[in-house]
Amino acid sequence: MENDSFFREHGMNLTMQDDYIAVCARRPLYSMSSAFIGGGSRYHTIWVNRQVDPSYHADEPAQEMRAWLAAKQLDPLETCGMMTAANVSDVAIRFLREQTFQLAVLITAGVGNAVRAGKELNSEKCSQTGTINLILFVGGSLSPAAMINALMVATEAKTAALSTLGVTDDEGELATGTTTDSVVISTTQEKWGCHHEYAGLATPLGAAIGKEVYHAVTVAVERERTSLRKQRL
Template sequence: MAVPFLEGKNHLYHSNAWPGATVSLESELQHPHIRISLPEPVASISSAIYGGGFVSLDHIVNRYVDKHYDCSDPVNDMSNFIAAHGYPAETTAGLMTAVRLKYTSIREEPGEQASILCCTTAGVGNAARAGSSRTTFAAYQPGTINIMLLIDGMMTPACMLNAVLTATEAKAAVLHDLGVKDHETGAVATGTTTDAMVLGISGNTAYGVNHHYAGTATDLGGMIGRLVYESVTESIVSEREDRI
């Protein structure tokens, strides 16, 4: 099931592509969140508000906050949140989203040279087009399209960045195909004002390939683009259909 939490209840999803990896909806706590747990720490690059940059991760937390969230000190707030829930401070990435967590989409695919797990929460209430003149904001706002892309395999650092580019292109393609517009300019949106992404790489040598490229013309890039496209689409559409 690609939208496993649609009923909004606690649920644990076991990955088929990455043995030992789990995704859970923690909906009955005071601060609902999606938790991704990995069997071993992975190399990562991310724009997460907490645990971002180039770090080693074994947990990713996507926390729900409402649109009135006080964002004056999100890093300290997320740090306190992670500590309160017992997640390891040094190996956890924390994101925030105003999208209801039941619309989380999970897409995954095992492969001969790598296997991929993609988990997305996507809403387009603050859709925007990069490159257009528009209002900007100094303060942090909770992310609206959060993509957690986990690849079981080996990749060079340059390839990791290439994978982020491919995933971003796939996200922008979804918004184009769904006709999502920048609410301020009316142009087709390329994302939202507050998107975030976490890319994690296991370094698993069993596949026998160390990937140097992840562009759209490669097998790996094709998998990344397809799964991100499907996952972002599914999260947006499930939210739209649930409102009808």
């Protein structure tokens, strides 16, 4: 990690275990997320990216995940929870500090089931494992529109990184993601010189999010590729 002062400064703690990554905060942060645990628009004090076996199956994944969180003494009602079959030890973490905002980006990437948006998918492909999980923390005050802007930019940056890396679907076309990708943005809502009404690519905040997510996805995918090569030896 380049610098974890973001977490210390905002009363947050990053924990990295063999099978999960967790960030815990002393006070709630406002979030928007597609996560299957704690998704939507709400406040969180816990963020978890849990590694599962590629053969993982549960009839009720959300129920199983809540039980797993409780066993780890992580309150399911306070948690934004994600799953991945990628090695969480290959996480890419980036930090950035500017005059009007701060960023912390945590990304894990499994691209074994890479797909291209706009194409019809078969049910077998949808059941395969592989997930890109994007976790974004912003030290700053953002409007709801800016948070949605940020999610859009992060997704675009993810796709741009996959294109640069040459990640393709089963038919050899450039992939835009996987079938199970997830993203969350959480903000401190503290003003760092200004309130951000927008976070598109034309803004300093949006441009920074795009750059940091692009680099983090690149690193995470390359680390996954290295891990897979070592497993085959």
